[in-house]
Amino acid sequence: MVSSFCWGCLTRLPSAPRALLPPTLTAQRVAAFHTSTALLAAKKGASAPKYRQGTSMTMKKKKRPAERTRPPAVGERKALRKRIVLSNPNALEIPDMKEVSNETMVDSRLRGSVLGLPVPMLDQLRAVQAFQPKQGWSIFRRPGTVVRRETLEIARLIDGISGEGEEKGKVVKKIVSGARATGKTVHLLQAMSMAFTKEWVVITVPDSQELVTATTAYAPLSDENPNVYVQPEATAALLSRTVTANPVLSKLKVSREHTGLKAPVPAGTTLEDLAKMGIKDPAVSWNAFQALWAELGAKSAAPGFEKGFQPRPPMLVTVDGIAHWMKESKYNNVDVQPIHAHDLLFVRHFLSLLKPGTGQSSLPNGGMLLYATSASNSPTIPTLDVALKQVAARQAGVRPSAPEFPHPDLYAKTDQRVLDAFDSYGLPAPKEGTLELQTLAGLTREEARGYLEYFAHSGLLRENLTDEWIGEKWSLAGGGVIGELERIGRRLRVNTA
Amino acid sequence: MPPRLNLFTARAVPVLRSSATPSAARRSFTTILNANRPCAATTNGLTTPLQRRCNSSGSDGQGRPKGPTEDPLPHVSEEAAEVSKIMDKKCDGAPSSPELEQGTPVSEILRRDKDAQKHAPKVMQDQMNRPSGSRSFSTSAFRMQELQANNNPSSSSDDASAALVANMIAQVTEQAAELHPGLKFPAPAELPRTENFRKRYDTVVDQFTKTIMRDGKLSKAQKNMSFVLDHLRTAPPPQINPRRRLVGAPPASQLPLNPVLYLTTIIDSVAPLLKLRQQKGIVGGGVSVQVPVPLTLRQRRRTAIMWIVEASEKRRDSQFAYRLANELVAVAEGRSGVWDKREHAHKLATSVRSNVSARSGTKNRMG
Numbered sequence: 034m035v036s037s038f039c040w041g042c043l044t045r046l047p048s049a050p051r052a053l054l055p056p057t058l059t060a061q062r063v064a065a066f067h068t069s070t071a072l073l074a075a076k077k078g079a080s081a082p083k084y085r086q087g088t089s090m091t092m093k094k095k096k097r098p099a100e101r102t103r104p105p106a107v108g109e110r111k112a113l114r115k116r117i118v119l120s121n122p123n124a125l126e127i128p129d130m131k132e133v134s135n136e137t138m139v140d141s142r143l144r145g146s147v148l149g150l151p152v153p154m155l156d157q158l159r160a161v162q163a164f165q166p167k168q169g170w171s172i173f174r175r176p177g178t179v180v181r182r183e184t185l186e187i188a189r190l191i192d193g194i195s196g197e198g199e200e201k202g203k204v205v206k207k208i209v210s211g212a213r214a215t216g217k218t219v220h221l222l223q224a225m226s227m228a229f230t231k232e233w234v235v236i237t238v239p240d241s242q243e244l245v246t247a248t249t250a251y252a253p254l255s256d257e258n259p260n261v262y263v264q265p266e267a268t269a270a271l272l273s274r275t276v277t278a279n280p281v282l283s284k285l286k287v288s289r290e291h292t293g294l295k296a297p298v299p300a301g302t303t304l305e306d307l308a309k310m311g312i313k314d315p316a317v318s319w320n321a322f323q324a325l326w327a328e329l330g331a332k333s334a335a336p337g338f339e340k341g342f343q344p345r346p347p348m349l350v351t352v353d354g355i356a357h358w359m360k361e362s363k364y365n366n367v368d369v370q371p372i373h374a375h376d377l378l379f380v381r382h383f384l385s386l387l388k389p390g391t392g393q394s395s396l397p398n399g400g401m402l403l404y405a406t407s408a409s410n411s412p413t414i415p416t417l418d419v420a421l422k423q424v425a426a427r428q429a430g431v432r433p434s435a436p437e438f439p440h441p442d443l444y445a446k447t448d449q450r451v452l453d454a455f456d457s458y459g460l461p462a463p464k465e466g467t468l469e470l471q472t473l474a475g476l477t478r479e480e481a482r483g484y485l486e487y488f489a490h491s492g493l494l495r496e497n498l499t500d501e502w503i504g505e506k507w508s509l510a511g512g513g514v515i516g517e518l519e520r521i522g523r524r525l526r527v528n529t530a
Numbered sequence: 531m532p533p534r535l536n537l538f539t540a541r542a543v544p545v546l547r548s549s550a551t552p553s554a555a556r557r558s559f560t561t562i563l564n565a566n567r568p569c570a571a572t573t574n575g576l577t578t579p580l581q582r583r584c585n586s587s588g589s590d591g592q593g594r595p596k597g598p599t600e601d602p603l604p605h606v607s608e609e610a611a612e613v614s615k616i617m618d619k620k621c622d623g624a625p626s627s628p629e630l631e632q633g634t635p636v637s638e639i640l641r642r643d644k645d646a647q648k649h650a651p652k653v654m655q656d657q658m659n660r661p662s663g664s665r666s667f668s669t670s671a672f673r674m675q676e677l678q679a680n681n682n683p684s685s686s687s688d689d690a691s692a693a694l695v696a697n698m699i700a701q702v703t704e705q706a707a708e709l710h711p712g713l714k715f716p717a718p719a720e721l722p723r724t725e726n727f728r729k730r731y732d733t734v735v736d737q738f739t740k741t742i743m744r745d746g747k748l749s750k751a752q753k754n755m756s757f758v759l760d761h762l763r764t765a766p767p768p769q770i771n772p773r774r775r776l777v778g779a780p781p782a783s784q785l786p787l788n789p790v791l792y793l794t795t796i797i798d799s800v801a802p803l804l805k806l807r808q809q810k811g812i813v814g815g816g817v818s819v820q821v822p823v824p825l826t827l828r829q830r831r832r833t834a835i836m837w838i839v840e841a842s843e844k845r846r847d848s849q850f851a852y853r854l855a856n857e858l859v860a861v862a863e864g865r866s867g868v869w870d871k872r873e874h875a876h877k878l879a880t881s882v883r884s885n886v887s888a889r890s891g892t893k894n895r896m897g
Contacts, residue, residue, distance in 0.1 A: 105848030113848070121764045123765075123787060
């Protein structure tokens with residue numbers, strides 16, 4: 034339907050006079066008297082510059098989705114971290130691989146070859162924690178170690194000490210040092226395997242750091258000696274390691290009376306049972322350890338205990354990472370002052386073995402002390418460096434009064450207790466060697482060849498092992514540093530593009 | 531087009547000097563100025579503005595202005611010589627004017643100019659003093675050889691042995707040339723890619739490591755990767771599912787001894803060939819349709835790695851490396867859901883394969 038009125042007429046209408054129109058109710062109309070507030074009010078919410086606010090762009094943080102999986106059980110991750118796998122069933126078996134035995138360990142013709150560790154011995158070595166998680170045992174069919182010059186040297190010493198010759202009952206004290214990944218810990222392991230072969234008693238401290246990081250219980254020794262501390266749990270763990278690893282202890286009987294334990298030890302008790310007393314009750318573990326140590330050093334039986342007395346075997350004592358013992362521990366005393374590591378009786382006992390024994394040698398039945406430094410996990414202790422240099426100088430025959438004898442920096446803080454720990458005053462007992470420093474370096478090229486051939490025989494390395502290739506890898510490994518050789522050996526060279 | 535003669539670097543600039551013969555100078559100067567105007571007609575020094583077309587014909591020769599090529603301009607140096615002849619009075623072949631002959635030998639100039647002879651370089655002076663035909667070096671090497679060959683035709687015993695040796699050398703050279711064309715010594719063996727220290731890892735291992743990297747922590751990713759490779763090395767060989775075989779793999783028992791190959795095989799076996807792209811504007815109406823697109827090798831592998839990492843997230847092992855390693859073994863044994871993903875992706879791509887031609891048709895229409 035067409036609208037009856039015309040738009041043209043509407044547009045031509047004269048505009049109505051203002052007074053006729055109803056007033057428009059705008060804000061300005063209402064408050065015409067003063068306009069400022071009305072204008073400002075109209076501008077509210079418009080995009081006026083905000084002077085009080087930062088103008089920089091802010092980014093919203095993305096919210097992470099909540100973790101749905103439950104966290105792993107307590108200790109599970111540590112167990113995974115510390116897990117040691119000694120065999121890879123996929124690796125090829127080497128048919129003519131020799132094992133560590135009385136004959137092979139001193140055979141210099143085997144230098145450069147890899148000797149397997151006997152399977153029954155693996156439990157013992159595991160018990161003394163000779164293997165470390167990152168040593169790469171898990172890629173071979175069975176664990177083995179390469180025979181290097183230092184291995185043969187130590188094998189001859191061990192052979193001599195347990196033999197019947199003039200070396201019998203000798204005490205060798207060595208500090209094993211060297212650059213990172215040069216095989217210090219494996220050197221200790223080789224010594225342990227030889228000692229187990231010779232049926233020695235092996236006592237080890239595989240992780241010296243555990244004793245000073247305040248993670249294990251400690252207590253003053255007694256009311257009379259409030260400034261020295263025992264660590265019952267750690268001592269019990271040491272006894273446990275020793276008992277598990279050394280079946281020899283079950284054949285040896287006590288040779289004297291022992292006080293300090295809860296019950297008197299009757300004659301005929303085996304050393305294993307003696308140690309187990311300490312394992313069962315950590316409160317007496319330190320006393321039990323002292324009793325065990327006295328028994329292992331006994332040369333004859335006290336009256337009343339002669340029945341069934343057997344001569345004690347030599348001992349191998351190893352400590353890995355001694356630098357942690359050369360500073361103040363994380364433990365506090367009653368005055369909330371840090372306790373020096375040398376005030377812990379456990380540490381003090383093992384460090385005192387380095388000094389010449391009073392009257393008799395520190396290991397009366399002979400044996401060997403091997404204390405290794407660590408290059409990957411060790412605090413920086415300048416005094417220890419000087420002390421080791423002094424050991425080397427004394428070994429080279431430099432007198433302490435000589436000008437070339439190394440001394441600590443006069444303007445640096447020197448820990449005199451550390452210097453004294455390695456200082457051997459007085460004369461050593463007969464058959465007791467002085468402290469020596471053994472510095473490990475890289476393998477020779479022949480030894481490196483044997484080691485890399487071991488990789489090739491195991492099917493891990495697919496190369497033509499020429500002299501040129503081996504020399505190249507030897508150089509790449511920093512002059513035959515064995516840890517680096519291992520990394521080269523397990524890294525696959527892939528020919529595909 | 532730049533002017534042919536740069537007025538500001540000319541040797542004699544007529545504008546800046548007062549001249550005794552202004553008309554001649556002006557003429558030449560206008561010649562210079564008009565050089566760039568092909569249509570400008572010059573008559574007796576007067577320039578008439580012409581409306582005529584340049585190439586028009588029919589005009590007589592006299593009044594007709596000359597084309598650009600009909601009256602070639604004199605050479606720059608001729609012009610300069612003319613200018614200097616006008617400007618400088620002593621224009622008698624003196625060195626103030628440029629030499630008009632192209633390539634006038636220096637020796638000729640020196641010969642006629644005693645003053646220049648005195649100041650010539652020492653080498654030239656020596657040359658001038660020396661009798662011609664004597665050189666400090668010999669140029670008669672070929673003639674000497676010919677002479678030697680002609681003089682000793684009789685020494686046959688030496689010749690025989692020398693020929694033998696020469697023969698042997700030629701033979702060896704020929705053999706070498708056959709073996710290594712263009713090389714004197716055997717070519718060095720080609721270094722594998724992984725021997726370069728910047729690319730020391732295999733391609734797949736490298737890609738996998740970078741894909742599992744989070745927050746730029748490459749070292750952590752490498753640690754996880756080495757755990758995964760060690761797990762593949764030590765885990766028991768996979769029980770291959772006959773329906774889901776690994777593509778191009780050696781027997782399963784050999785896989786663990788080459789973990790890199792093992793990993794590559796796993797990834798390549800579950801890598802999809804195609805992906806679907808949502809594309810608008812093919813069928814019109816603003817509707818987007820799915821178009822299957824082929825992937826490159828690296829893209830295929832990346833998709834497979836992402837799927838594997840995704841699937842590993844659902845595992846219950848406590849650590850990422852364990853989850854990943856177990857998932858990889860599951861893929862190798864055909865237990866993983868990644869295989870289904872691949873099949874699904876391929877099925878989808880097949881079902882929408884008609885869109886590929888639609889897309890290409892659109893392109894043709896547009897182009």
